[in-house]
Amino acid sequence: MQDNPSPWHGVQVSLAELMALEFKARGLSLLAHQPRASLLAGNHGSRLRGRGLDFEELRRYQPGDDLRALDWRASSRRGLPYVKTYHEERDRPALLLVDQRMNMYFGSQRSFKSVLAAELAALLGWMAWQAGDRVGGLVFNDARIEAIAPRRSRQSVAALLAAISRQNAALSADSVLADAPGQLDLALRRCVQGGGHDQLICIVSDFAGCTEASVQLLRQLAAHNDVLALQVYDPLALRLPERGRVLVTQGQLQVELTLDRATVRKPLGDYLQGRLREVAELLRRSRVPLLMFSSGEEAPLQLRRELGREPRRGARSPV
Template sequence: MRGRSNPESPRDATDDARDLLRRVRRIRLRTRQVVNDALAGQYHAAFKGRGMEFEEVRPYQIGDDVRSIDWNVSARLGDPHIKLFREERELTVVLAVDVSGSQAFGTTDRFKRDLVAEFAATVAFSAAMNNDKIGLLSFTDQVEGFVPPRKGTNQVMRIVRDLLAIRARGRGTDIGSAIEELDRVLRQRAVVFVVSDFLDEGWERSLLAARRRHDVVPVVITDPREHELPAMGLVEFTDPETGERTVVDTGRRRTRRRFEKATKDASERRDLALRRMRLDPLVLDTGSDFVEPLTAYFRRRERRRSR
């Protein structure tokens, strides 16, 4: 009687662990170089703390905001005095990350999931440098894992390891259910980065409900070939979430135009839904560096905050 072999030998498991460790170290090195003082400062300026705490009253100085003058104290002391407040800085930041099969797609030098891991590490290190708590909720069409928010570099590395090592049980995507679960387990207001390609439907109501309680940041992950189909003749496409295969004649101009129109319409519907919620999406592409759009997003938020 022939025995059934183990699909993953001890050597395979060891090789996988070593490969994971190399990938974690590579991402740590890359993102630690990105998260310099400037980016960490932009992150700090972009996101509000929990509130303002009274610090002191002092004499008015030229250049002070006249709106800060405490008129009662000024009348009592005979000179203009202003109230100073200190921001209660500590934030809770959660990365809600889509780890479904569609994240294994990529036509450039990296998959969507690689871009997601680097982006998540960058945000996590920025949070750690500002002494904020950082957590992770990974999801497909079900919740795959939850790392409760904590502070520190070790927490960042745990999040990166979990994202790189995850073997998802689900195959589809359900952003709405993930957001509902996150809203259930989070007891306090948080900055929630929802990281997905937003290709599924039915997430609008849950995202709107979460927006009322949390500071929600939609992060849309795209690939250049999702917008423009190259003319390559007959090509077999496999849906990474369902496994369904389809042969498409990409050499036909009509086929390419229909594809481009369908993807454009889907993007416009997504953007319209986010605008109605007054949410500003951060769009990242596997074919380009993510640092520039991330810093531009931080600056936009800072400008809105200072108005």
């Protein structure tokens, strides 16, 4: 926690704050030996292939070696137990797709969704760099997509985080919410057209505008890559307060709703929860592993929890 937090804390995030998340990414991995409690264990773990393995050597069995590595033919031929050892390939691009559209510029508790997405992307970028991977990505808003080519260097991570912080700083309450739901698909299509194979692709977004076309693009990406969807949402989508007012915007149209009335609160709450479930179901049908993150909690804590490094809370699932 900062001693003197900025008045924009939670609304905007600086490059310095994203760079500082390097320390909190240490010891975390999306791919290596996830504990049983992790969401990436079981079905999720089988969907993330990880790096390829190159054969290293055939050697005598030593106490503590994994029995599954025994080479039965060599052991039978030589009369002694032998094991095959492998080492991981170190050349694996990690590509981050980071959503900074105006629909992300909202938050009712700890931070805006745009800030949470930026923090999650920074943690993932540092995790990939610390694992020896090349790091790059696409950062998109309602009007443009910035591309950072994957490179194995600290400067590449810094360039990606700089692009994220630039687009995050450009978000403003004075901006008109653009009706550009197809921007998500444009970013996904850029990835597909890149033709990359054996990449780790992490998409951090609220997935507003996700359609059947998005599902098909995700499936194309997942055919030759490890793809992970991180859906960010605001706690209001789960439970609206019983009192107060909310401002609903659509482009230049703005409507203020009073939540004291059940005739307003219930339909709005049902719509928000229904939309969250609808998007989550679309993503699940894409056969891409889905993790969900609330803008009401800190990004590092939630990521550690999803990776099995923190005990899971008894909170109800958003879907």
